[in-house]
Amino acid sequence: MIETSPAAAPQATRQAREPELRAGAGGGQSQAHAQSGQTPIIEVSGLEKTYRTARGALNLFHGLDLQVESGEMVAIVGQSGAGKSTLLHILGALDAPSAGTVNCASTDVARLSAREAAAFRNREIGYVWQFHYLLPEFTALENVAMPLLARGKMRTGVPSNRSSSLGWKVDALQTAANWLREVGLEDRADHRPGELSGGEQQRVALARALVNNPRLLLADEPTGDLDEITAGRVFDLIERLHLSHGLTSILVTHNPDLAARCGRILRLEGGRLAPLATAQQVGFQAGSR
Numbered sequence: 001m002i003e004t005s006p007a008a009a010p011q012a013t014r015q016a017r018e019p020e021l022r023a024g025a026g027g028g029q030s031q032a033h034a035q036s037g038q039t040p041i042i043e044v045s046g047l048e049k050t051y052r053t054a055r056g057a058l059n060l061f062h063g064l065d066l067q068v069e070s071g072e073m074v075a076i077v078g079q080s081g082a083g084k085s086t087l088l089h090i091l092g093a094l095d096a097p098s099a100g101t102v103n104c105a106s107t108d109v110a111r112l113s114a115r116e117a118a119a120f121r122n123r124e125i126g127y128v129w130q131f132h133y134l135l136p137e138f139t140a141l142e143n144v145a146m147p148l149l150a151r152g153k154m155r156t157g158v159p160s161n162r163s164s165s166l167g168w169k170v171d172a173l174q175t176a177a178n179w180l181r182e183v184g185l186e187d188r189a190d191h192r193p194g195e196l197s198g199g200e201q202q203r204v205a206l207a208r209a210l211v212n213n214p215r216l217l218l219a220d221e222p223t224g225d226l227d228e229i230t231a232g233r234v235f236d237l238i239e240r241l242h243l244s245h246g247l248t249s250i251l252v253t254h255n256p257d258l259a260a261r262c263g264r265i266l267r268l269e270g271g272r273l274a275p276l277a278t279a280q281q282v283g284f285q286a287g288s289r
């Protein structure tokens, strides 16, 4: 049986999260939420990650701790190779920790089976990478609808070519159309990725990342492949979606100006995270990749 009417979901989710919405993109939220006694949406403790490589063990994190309150927008900066992408992968259940606890959106992600991890990602995580990874043979609309179709399939076990699946496919495409409108690309619905500019491709990727109404947005250099003006516009969009959908967002970036627009900046160095107080401090990291 189909459980939801996805077409109505974006607005419904916004209303459900209304208490979490705020005036700024995460500024000062950590303290406010901590004072309210609310459980952090991300709680990482004693994280270790070891990769076995041809040259021996590579220990990336050394008892890394992280707490993120619901509604925060956090920038993570650091040298290339410090482990920023790996940290996002672990938070998003794309990779497993070697030790430590990782609680994300009320889920102990380290304990998930592969199947549970896939369902968790689909439900709770919106992921955006430096490169859009849109499927070139599908239209913008179909690309955005893809996670909804996958989720419907997971829930119902109904293959997508059966007539009984038609209802939720129509809903999925309608929801995807709503999201394309949200990112300002409703008139590009039937364009394939190759027919879109870099900024437009990233906007489609954002719509796809958020189409399932996840609580968390994890973005790995989301503007890293764009020119300065387009990067600023895509960041404006991320900021707007973060606020209007009550998201908790973690952005890996090398752009000090964009990092400075986040509520908190953390630097990953020596296997741990440390807060940076000012945008000038982030500037030292610029161009390191």
Ligand code: ADP
Pocket (backbone or CB within 6 Å): 051, 052, 053, 058, 060, 078, 079, 080, 081, 082, 083, 084, 085, 086, 087
């Ligand atoms: P960053 O995002 O900060 O540039 P990454 O998280 O991508 O860093 O990588 C951190 C280090 O871990 C790098 O030295 C990289 O080569 C290594 N690494 C990442 N993934 C793997 C893997 N699957 N196997 C072995 N080493 C890896």
